[in-house]
Amino acid sequence: MDIQFVDLKKQYASIKPEIDAAMQRVISNTAFILGKEVESFESQFAAYCNSKHCIGVSSGSEALKLALEAMGVGPGDEVISVPNTFVATIDAIHHNRARPVLVEVDKDTYNLDPSKLKKAITPKTKAILPVDLYGQPADYDAINEVAQQHGLFVLEDAAQSHGAEYKGRRTGSLAQAACFSYYPGKNLGAYGDGGSVVTGDAELADKLRLLRNYGQRVKYRHVLVGYNNRLDALQAAILSAKLKHLDDWNKARRLHAKQYAEQLSGVAEVETPAEPSGFQGVYHLYVIRCKSGTRDPLMQFLEKNGVHAGLHYPVPVHLQEAYAHLGYKRGAFPVTEDYAERILSLPMFPELAEQEITYVTDKVIEFYRSN
Numbered sequence: 282m283d284i285q286f287v288d289l290k291k292q293y294a295s296i297k298p299e300i301d302a303a304m305q306r307v308i309s310n311t312a313f314i315l316g317k318e319v320e321s322f323e324s325q326f327a328a329y330c331n332s333k334h335c336i337g338v339s340s341g342s343e344a345l346k347l348a349l350e351a352m353g354v355g356p357g358d359e360v361i362s363v364p365n366t367f368v369a370t371i372d373a374i375h376h377n378r379a380r381p382v383l384v385e386v387d388k389d390t391y392n393l394d395p396s397k398l399k400k401a402i403t404p405k406t407k408a409i410l411p412v413d414l415y416g417q418p419a420d421y422d423a424i425n426e427v428a429q430q431h432g433l434f435v436l437e438d439a440a441q442s443h444g445a446e447y448k449g450r451r452t453g454s455l456a457q458a459a460c461f462s463y464y465p466g467k468n469l470g471a472y473g474d475g476g477s478v479v480t481g482d483a484e485l486a487d488k489l490r491l492l493r494n495y496g497q498r499v500k501y502r503h504v505l506v507g508y509n510n511r512l513d514a515l516q517a518a519i520l521s522a523k524l525k526h527l528d529d530w531n532k533a534r535r536l537h538a539k540q541y542a543e544q545l546s547g548v549a550e551v552e553t554p555a556e557p558s559g560f561q562g563v564y565h566l567y568v569i570r571c572k573s574g575t576r577d578p579l580m581q582f583l584e585k586n587g588v589h590a591g592l593h594y595p596v597p598v599h600l601q602e603a604y605a606h607l608g609y610k611r612g613a614f615p616v617t618e619d620y621a622e623r624i625l626s627l628p629m630f631p632e633l634a635e636q637e638i639t640y641v642t643d644k645v646i647e648f649y650r651s652n
């Protein structure tokens with residue numbers, strides 16, 4: 282057996298005619314920048330999120346950067362986020378010349394712990410940037426309540442949570458704005474880089490449309506200093522074709538998660554993901570926690586047996602060399618630091634077969650029986 286961590290070839294094979302037709306349509310029309318394809322995807326994705334506006338941009342990282350800029354985040358401001366995320370979340374704060382202030386995560390959900398939020402707020406705080414890590418929404422009722430009390434923006438990093446639900450509402454509609462990534466391996470992935478900001482706020486949406494396209498509403502009339510951060514029409518056409526399948530793919534991921542949890546339930550050394558009531562995650566990643574000291578040998582054992590697992594993320598942001606200047610020391614975030622040594626992401630993608638999951642869990646069981 283050889284089980285990839287993510288296998289994008291299987292997905293392409295399952296929808297080849299739709300993807301090929303979408304690409305051919307764009308190429309035949311030679312309308313590569315903005316225009317109908319981008320607008321059409323934007324309105325479909327906004328509707329999918331039960332929100333009003335979607336602004337297609339060049340990546341999830343750029344979505345975060347532009348959204349913070351559109352919210353007015355700048356020098357002297359602080360933005361609250363978490364230490365266990367992909368570095369792009371924190372980079373977006375840094376690139377707006379604001380200071381990232383990190384808050385520990387909840388030990389069950391891996392997401393921002395709202396009970397620790399108040400202590401992190403200062404007169405300089407401008408926004409809160411929770412991450413829906415591994416496809417599970419953060420606790421937005423609690424976060425929004427604190428934000429409202431202090432007059433702060435909330436921006437969702439929904440790069441891993443397309444289609445996830447929180448108390449019956451979809452990500453993208455849980456805060457003032459949400460940023461999505463369409464990196465190929467994400468739950469809704471393009472065939473290259475792409476991203477978007479989704480918001481119900483018309484003014485914010487207008488500002489973002491300007492920022493992504495040189496600050497122009499009319500060609501060569503620049504009302505503000507912008508960037509070239511547009512979503513490609515080719516990617517938009519591919520995303521429109523793939524969006525039709527997103528719910529089915531997420532359903533498959535949830536079924537795989539259920540199978541993993543059932544088959545690993547007897548392994549005392551392994552904790553499987555928790556899903557509090559009211560949360561419906563979409564398992565961008567399936568992350569288990571291993572008994573201290575067993576993660577690395579387990580990962581090697583799996584690799585030797587053809588199972589490719591991953592680490593998300595091996596080094597928390599506050600311990601990265603790039604963020605040494607923030608001044609956080611080892612020990613600042615005990616939950617995050619402990620988990621970084623124990624987490625392991627098992628193969629997860631919609632096309633994974635039942636027997637492949639059984640093979641993975643058999644190997645995990647075999648490892649702990651013999652160790």
Ligand SMILES: *Cc1c(COP(=O)(O)O)cnc(C)c1O
Nearest residue numbers: 340341342367369370440462464
């Ligand atoms: C993927 C990801 C990003 C960045 O998205 P890109 O499209 O790769 O730029 C940001 N935040 C999180 C949590 C991500 O997983």
